[in-house]
Amino acid sequence: MSDGPPRSLRTLLARLRLDVSPLRESRDFRLLLGSSMISMLGGVLTMVAVPYQMKQLTGSYVAVGLVSLAEFVPMVVCGLWGGAIADALDRRKIVIWSEAGLCVTSVLLAANAVLLPRAAQIPVLYVVAALAAGLASVRQPSEQAIINRVLKLDQMGAAFAIQSLARNTGMIVGPAIGGVVVVALGPAVSYGADVVTFVLSLVLLVRVRPVPLIREDGGASLRSLVEGVRYAVRRPDLMGTYLVDIAAMVFAFSNALYPFLADELHAPAALGVLYAAGGVGSVIASLTSGWTSHVHRHGRAVIVAAALWGAGVALASIMPNIWLMAAFLAVAGGADMISGVFRGTIWNQTIPDEYRGRLAGIELLSYSTGPMLGDTRAGLLAQAGGARFSLGVGGLLCMGAVAAMAAALPRFRTYDARTDEHALAERARREAAAAS
Numbered sequence: 001m002s003d004g005p006p007r008s009l010r011t012l013l014a015r016l017r018l019d020v021s022p023l024r025e026s027r028d029f030r031l032l033l034g035s036s037m038i039s040m041l042g043g044v045l046t047m048v049a050v051p052y053q054m055k056q057l058t059g060s061y062v063a064v065g066l067v068s069l070a071e072f073v074p075m076v077v078c079g080l081w082g083g084a085i086a087d088a089l090d091r092r093k094i095v096i097w098s099e100a101g102l103c104v105t106s107v108l109l110a111a112n113a114v115l116l117p118r119a120a121q122i123p124v125l126y127v128v129a130a131l132a133a134g135l136a137s138v139r140q141p142s143e144q145a146i147i148n149r150v151l152k153l154d155q156m157g158a159a160f161a162i163q164s165l166a167r168n169t170g171m172i173v174g175p176a177i178g179g180v181v182v183v184a185l186g187p188a189v190s191y192g193a194d195v196v197t198f199v200l201s202l203v204l205l206v207r208v209r210p211v212p213l214i215r216e217d218g219g220a221s222l223r224s225l226v227e228g229v230r231y232a233v234r235r236p237d238l239m240g241t242y243l244v245d246i247a248a249m250v251f252a253f254s255n256a257l258y259p260f261l262a263d264e265l266h267a268p269a270a271l272g273v274l275y276a277a278g279g280v281g282s283v284i285a286s287l288t289s290g291w292t293s294h295v296h297r298h299g300r301a302v303i304v305a306a307a308l309w310g311a312g313v314a315l316a317s318i319m320p321n322i323w324l325m326a327a328f329l330a331v332a333g334g335a336d337m338i339s340g341v342f343r344g345t346i347w348n349q350t351i352p353d354e355y356r357g358r359l360a361g362i363e364l365l366s367y368s369t370g371p372m373l374g375d376t377r378a379g380l381l382a383q384a385g386g387a388r389f390s391l392g393v394g395g396l397l398c399m400g401a402v403a404a405m406a407a408a409l410p411r412f413r414t415y416d417a418r419t420d421e422h423a424l425a426e427r428a429r430r431e432a433a434a435a436s
Helices: 007-016 021-025 027-058 061-086 091-115 118-150 153-185 187-205 222-233 236-252 255-264 268-287 289-294 298-316 322-350 353-385 387-408 421-435
Strands: none
Touching (some): 021 027, 021 153, 027 061, 027 118, 027 153, 027 187, 061 222, 091 187, 118 353, 153 187, 153 421, 222 236, 222 353, 236 298, 236 387, 255 268, 255 322, 255 353, 268 289, 268 322, 322 353, 353 387
């Protein structure tokens, strides 16, 4: 009688299983992840409530769209500046004070919804949305730089997969809950619930241990920010991670097309299936990401995964019904998550701590601006040839752009964590620090 699955199958399943060692071994990572999850769930409530409230107040598509535009500039400026101060000031304090500031913005939104006349609420929504985007962008580089210090270098890929699992699960469940809350109870209740989540998040953050900072002469300044950019430009392997991700998102990110595609497929009621598909694929890829720790040629892995993202989008464009289209969008979402794992591993295993905050700011821009530009590209192509044309051409352009980047950046294409000089230097620094 069989004692269970064959050894080869057990080995395969073990390799696929999500590596949870960062959660098991690092108390501070658990606290940071818990804080981020709670804060994100509250943030999703506000993310749903702000455009809903703007629609109630104005009934204007343009007014709702301008909320994202109001958030864009603060996100870019504060993302870069947040990276600079993360390398010069106490990162834990930056995270805590940014989170407290975000809590205040939700208090302001709740007060705005309850106390001010309808006409007066509109400019406040724009201003507070911009402020919240700036504070979130300041917070993120410091948080990522702390995670880099509280985990072992070989746990970075697993940590990214765990963070991605939490983020994508929240983005699947959160909007559904947010939609019910804001429609049934109103924007003010959504903002109030967000305030509660920020308080709970802060309770966890204050328990994170301080992380000693490797300081630079001169502190945070425009000069230090420029030096961070120069460091990135001097590293073709890093530039490859940024450029491939931006190209993939600009050419193949197409969420703006989903309402039109749902109508074309005669399934407008299933629109949420298209929006959720990428997140579902990412969750599945996260849960089966154990194999990524056995891959060492991370540059090649990023290239292959980004090309698969484009291929999934292109194939989705020719599917005859919404379920098959969603299936290929899920494949694309899973490939994008795997690309992110390997990009994050390169970042966290090779960037010296004194540059980690500034480079995290650049990373934030690389994966945040691409989707915004991608939706713009999708709309323009759809205007010229229709939604399916835009989706399919975008996927093909993504594959072509990724191939061009791979050809133009051989140092990125051949990156190997076992032999790369920056990876070896960072590992040696960590070992020396642990021995002292």
